[in-house]
Amino acid sequence: MARRGSAAPGDPTTAWAEAAVRGDFVVGDLVRYAAERHLRDLRDLRDYHWRPELAQRAIDFFPSVFTITDGPAAGKPFHLLPYHVFIVGSLMGWVTPEARWRFRSGYVETGKGQAKSPMMGGLGLYVMGWCGFPRAPVYAIGGDKNTANVLFKDAAAMCRAQVPGYEDGDTLETEGHVVLRGEGDNVWKIEHPTSQSFFLPLANGLNQSGPRPRLVLADEIHEFRSAAQLVTWRRAITKVAGSAMLLMGSNTPATSQLVGTEYSETYQAIAKGLKKDETAFAFVARVDKRDRDTVLTNEACWGKSLPAIGITYPVANIREEVITALTKPSEAASIKRLYFGIPTGAVDFWIAEDRWAAVQQVLTPEDLKALQGCPCWLSLDLSKKNDLTALTATWRDGDGVLWQKTWYWTVAERLDERASADNAPYPEWVELGWLTATPGTTIDYTFVAAQVAELDATYDVVELVFDPAKMADFETACEQNGFSVWRYEGPNKPAGDGLKLVSHAQGPLVKFDDRQYCMPKSIERFEDRILQETIVIDASPITYWCAGNAEIREDGLKNRCFDKKKSRGRIDGLVTCAMGAGAADNTELKGDRYEGSYFVDIDAADDDGDVVDDDEADA
Template sequence: MLSVERHYRDLQAAHKRGFYFSPAHAWHCINFVQGWFVHTTGPLGGKPIVLDGWQLFWTAALIGWREIDTNLRRFRTGYEEVARKNGKSTWMAPIGTYLWMMDGEEGAQVYTIATTRAQAMPVFKPAFANVKRWVRKSPRLAKSIKIFEGANQEKMVLFGEFGESVYEPLAANAESLDGKNPYVVLVDELHAHKDREVWDVMISALGARLHPLINAITTAGFILDGICVEIRTYLVKVLRGEVIDDRMFGVIYTIDEGDDPYDPDTWVKANPSLGSAKTYTYMQEQATRAKVLPSARANFLTKDLNVFVGDALSWFDMTVWDKGGKKFDRDMLKGRRCFGGLDLASTRDITAFVLLFPPADGDEDGDWYVLVWCWVPEAKLQGDQDAGSDYKAWSKKGWLTVTEGDVTDYDPVKEVIEQAVQDYDVQEIAFDTWNSTHLANQLLENDVPMVKLPQNFGGLSPGAKHIERLVYSRRLRHSANPLLRWCAGNVTLLIDSNENIKPDKKRSQGRIDPIVAMCMAATRVMVHLDSENDQLFVPV
């Protein structure tokens, strides 16, 4: 553990640089946390917080190291990286409260910051709930602390001899941060910050204080070129002694390069509270899913093992995809309930229309069927072919329709959709308003049930996750459509910091239009059928 090694090196030599370790200061904070704070949620709700060993070390090091000349805290920047569900928010909230109330700073301004105010609340809420409890029980304390409640209004004010000290959650934007004079800034989930703007604003604002602190609390994430990886990389150099920075402190809990992520013996490296705040049962469940689902694997590595991975990954194992290739007769689906997705090409790309059929009513373990229609303009066949494609062969075998001209003619698309509505019980057809509005309006005039659906994370993630579950549970029947298979093999999956996923057209290796249309249809299935039949959603 690099942080522990550095701590012991400093115990021997830091006095030469003007610092010493004060057990009294460390225990003052630890006793405050364990003596006054209780858990506010879950099975431990109402019981005193007892810090685990790793939390004791972090608290002692952050608070205990002091300047010899002034007795002020040594560290100005902190970075704590630990996997989710290890109790970092429950523990960091009391630390923020201690620095707000007990650190001797008049007019202290303590802020928890995240990309949105709502995401800043998990670190603030445990402090808020505990302080409210104290105020209710102590009339004397009630005279010194004012609690502000209400949606998006929560904050606490401590009245001191020379001014007010504030503890408040904030969104990481210029408007909310403007004019602040922070003493302590607790930045939650730094991995979600796409750039260093907020970090730099806070660093600049902290300059007016004698011993300020900015501390990041985060799991790993998917942004490899952001501020989080930058700070992390710098911290590692400091901990190794490659860079001397006596104002920087941090701890990183992660598995080592080369470790087997599915070996339970390695999990504790990223999960120091494994067995207490986080259970082996939970980890085993996540590992089981990660072995099957690519998106779950990425989340398991980042959120449960604290490994940064890129935000793009190949989606389908084609050997698994091929398991759904058994042929079926389209006529068997006549009159069956289904949901559509329409992805229109702008010029020479593939236009795709997909119908997705849930299992028949009452068949909770049944297969899902997909029908696909695709079009390209004639000019597409004359020009350079996309890598791995075989448009001419697909068109001859009926998997692809070629329209005359340089761009796709939408009239045949309209005819197919109108005929599909006659042949099948089409509940809805999802379309993206970009480039599709004119055709959608024409179809709406003919009573085709068109529904707007943006091709962003909100529009595609629910359906993409469902398609993924169907493919890897061998329940998506696609009749070995070679064009659809080619597109499935091209897909690069994009993941955001909230664990949403979507197929990414820009990063994929080739065309993926029918896959996108299928995800759109699946999203509408989930929205439409969730309340009707929970069993339609495939467990993994």
């Protein structure tokens, strides 16, 4: 066994970690944390053992069996890149006292083009046939057919490439070490007859029935629409008594890529030591926050996110991308994310995303308790059938700062199917409490009415502003719950009992003045609050997702609204946030023209911005 705290001869994994910590080559903070963790574990960890000979065996396997199949080095032995050595060595060299792999999961994130997929494909073949496991299933999974096959095709190509040191034309396939099912690019399974093991890609989100996997390789995590597959495989792995692992690879995800962002943030926390999980390995290669402003001109930091730069990834390649970023600002954000690990949101985020992110904060029970006694406005966007229903509470504190929290509902029926269609992890949100799934085929508005009643009883609610669509159904639900509400119909109409409901027009194609609630005014007030950082928005992943999906539509008079037809997904939570801010920042008019709220005394606009009358909207 290697000496604790020191790299023994023949231990390139630990040698790489020591060099990274010394600063012999450039690494980002997150990679340095991973290296420091390895060295600290050598010194302090007692529940797991470092076996450098096992790490070395896996490292040596690659150039002994594989040749590079693509690029300028094609045909040469596949020597792992230096950062590969650390990853493969760590995964294969750390074991339990029973000699089982220590790491049950691993996450590798780098910039684009850093040869993650060939490394993962080669590791899959190693585990399938050369680790001594009988009947070892290895799976490649992805968010769709193409991503599931990325690393599997690399593995298949290596099986048909020249074996180093063998006679010309000798491959793993021709020598009978493996059997490939399928011809050309249509290989769909790799088998290892001696061990009766196999390597199989599973496309389109499919799970193998009753799997007992030895290794699951999940590539392109940033492209996953739902974490359901990953959760299922992780549970399958925990059932395996021996060595088993879920290894994930990714480029830096956009903030609107919710699954990738969640996994990346989790493994960053593990690398930093903020989250303790001795069975999880994290390698996250990004430029540091201090590099972000100058990343396009500071070549010295590029190796932090591109650990293969200058080895298999030519510097000229990234210089070409940088020139594109400098000359085409519209592509700069994407290039910064894909190559330098700077997370950005959806294309054309409806407002400057850094300003949006600056006002996100998780509201604690203590925060909500402190808002009791502050005026509160509720805003409601009801779904038509089984989409999202959103309810936002907006408080204004004594300093004039707005605070917002949003509740969401959907139906439980066909939740997984709709999650795939909407590119949203609905089941995970339900499990984590961000989303409530009601029984039945349509949303039961009595759940929503109950939440409104609870807020009305707890806080100083001024009124509830609403999108007219489906509002009559909500009023019926309130009646069923025994909760009194009344619809405001203008300053000359009598007030009712209970909570006041005020209509809020949605589209820009309406006539309005400063007395009316309408989306152009509400968006303007909401934007001002965000840009001035005088609003705090509860950091819900659903609200962030809605914001990343939004598109703005503008008419000839510069009136703007959110365009649901052109948006990239659901935006209901963003709509209610804007409505709430618009209501809370309503400037009171003097005299009998103002009765505590703006009244839309014109035809309302439906979800698509088309003018309809109230009865049609409610229908």
